[in-house]
Amino acid sequence: MISQIRFAGIGGQGVILAGLILGEAAAIEGLNVIQTQDYGSQSRGGHSIADVIIGDEPIYNLIVTKADILVALAQLGYKATKHELKKDGLLIVDTDLVKPDREFIGAPFTKLAEEKVGLALTVNMVALGYLVAKTGIVKKESVEEAIRRRVPKGTEEINLKAFNVGYEEGAK
Amino acid sequence: MKYPFPVGTNDFIQGDEAIARAAILAGCRFYAGYPITPASEIFEAMSLYMPLVDGVSIQMEDEIASIAAIIGASWTGVKAMTATSGPGFSLMMENLGYAIMTETPIVIVDVQRSGPSTGQPTLAAQGDVMQAIWGTHGDHSLIVLSPATVQEAFDMTIKAFNLAEKYRTPVVLLTDAEVGHMREKVNIPNPDEIELLYRKLPQSDEEAKFPFGDIHGDLIPPMPIFGKGYRTYVTGLTHDERGKPKTVESEIHEKLIKRIVAKIENNKKDIIEYETYDLDDAEIVIISYGIVARSAERAVKILRKEGIKAGLLKLNVLWPFDFELIEEIAEQAKKIYVAEMNLGQVYHMVKEGANGKTEVELISKIGGEIHTPYDIIGEIKRGL
């Protein structure tokens, strides 16, 4: 089976890092995976999209054609890409920042990052934790290993904490 | 030797990063560049790695200077590379010609984006094929490679250095924004498992007197690099075997240029590399390269399931071009489709190769999106 997962937000939310860590976790599990990204020219404030395609068979569609899962962290990102989510696809949103016009699940990820982790910047890891808990697309331990490998040195603990805050929220 | 990244293992990295790591493992120790999307990640990786392996990475004032600097470095005997995208590649055309004329081994990476001009900086395209082959003025030849995956970007970077050294020629690694920015699993071998080639150096003072002469009968002169006492004179003017400018003698010009072209053309079999899928009994043949070849492979699989005898020829080397192979394929195929992200470039070469033996049609896509397998299938079915 092949799953197309898209993270959408605005520049600066760490959307691409979330995609990268999910991809690395899949690679750790020996799955086939491709991770790509699309961003506007602005370094901050433009829309930012990270795609992860995970499969246990060879991947030929190199871009997300119809996403199985869309994780939207900002209205701008949601609007830019909502039409590329499958009709029966899963929409996960930051419920404070995105007002979807279709069925969705989610939590106030940014608020959770601020209040439970103490750093709004970790919103990407909170959302990733929520996604993994809800879908089981990769194992929790693989993501934790990927976080240790990929986040800047010295920030491993806070990112792991954020991931777990999101995971617990999703497991509720 | 200690490497600044893990070796002998798999890694999950971008195409650009894979190119930088492969260059380091190929022995590249001089990089000059200028920031440009989507090639900057190569430069950033080189800036991080080069000082750690006693190499040089330097930001020049533009792409003209970048390619000039790597040519200068190469004449000191160092393997050298630069990377850019369309707008910068255009600026490099002048000194690409100089590198061809002076038979300087260098590697140029063009991470293609949509053009002309600034175009779509972050989106992939394959619009620079003709420019890579024919962009610089005058009669010439060089080598152009095209990777389809991050693993191929890694492997072909090493191949690019080997071919540059072996044939004393510039080699263009023609990739694109998609491969450059995409992350995939890549096997990074142990350095001692990588076969590396090095340019032929003169074995005697007598040999060194002919930096541009076919003294071994293989069309490739040994390269008397600077600082070894050879006192080599190198010029972009037409020159004789010793390097002396000869700007009005037509027979000397003809001899020089024909040798530079022949050293690539006569070694086609060694240089050219391609892959085939279900080609043997194919009635419908798709010819593709780079990122699009992956969608084309999928299209072949789907078409075969539906009972359509489709096959794929995936070109890994775009120049020199195997026109004879295309003619062979054209003799057995009912129809050839060329799928590429431009308005028809390799298409024209395929048409020439097919030599009227069968119909050749273009499946074109521009604007930054890659062909999906169904884009290709749709075109093919329409023609059935």
Place this chain on the structure above:
Amino acid sequence: MYLKSSYEIRDKYLRKDMLPTIFCPGCGIGSVLQFTLRAIDELGWSQDEVVWVSGIGCSSRVPGYVDFDGLHTTHGRALAFATGIKMANPDLKVIVFAGDGDIAAIGGNHFIHAVRRNLDVTVILINNFTYGMTGGQVAPTTLKGLRGTTAPYGSFENPFDIAQLAVASGANYVARWTVFNYVQGIKSVKKALQKKGFTLVEFLSPCPISFGRRNRMKTAPELIKWYQQITIPISKAKNMPPEELEGKIVIGEFVDRDRPSLEEEYERLKKRAKQMMGFEEGEE
């Protein structure tokens, strides 16, 4: 000052099979080449440790005539090529022999950046106020009012002062002379060659055929006489008001300092990087 005979210099340093040169009667390039070769000779440098690099133009043909490693490159780009040579092998000494069109027009950007980086090269600049090889078009150095084939009514643009441009961009040593200043010229080149970092010695050099003829100075002596009229030694210029210096060209040494060169800075960077990343110096 003891001077070896010119024949001795010629026999030692020129490639006989490349002669004769393409230079016209009265051309100043030969004199400047001689100053440079004499400076190298006096320093006792080996011909195997120096690379001559050039772009396009009459003066750029010089690396072909001298018995050293030489790279005759594309128009204006010599300094970019030289950057690669010097950075890839800092043991090599690099001389860039160039003309004013090459350095100040098409290569202007490469020039200011090579100076800014303080690349350890010596530029020997032939400034003849014209494009000699292509037949006498005006250059970015042509003084206002002077004529060329592309300015039949006289140049209407402001000229560049290349030496001052180099000073402002951060060169370690900059001097300007005319080919008539034989002794100062050799001394300056010698000083420039010995110094680390970017060094420039500019020579006002006669081009009677392409430039002089169009400006009522048909012979080299006429051009040299003209240089005497328009040049002012820096010691004298210091005490002159700007109005009096209008239309004059100051000659002499403009700067002599020892800022770290690009290669020295890069060596430092390598050490810093290795320390930061836990790579031990000298480790296999």
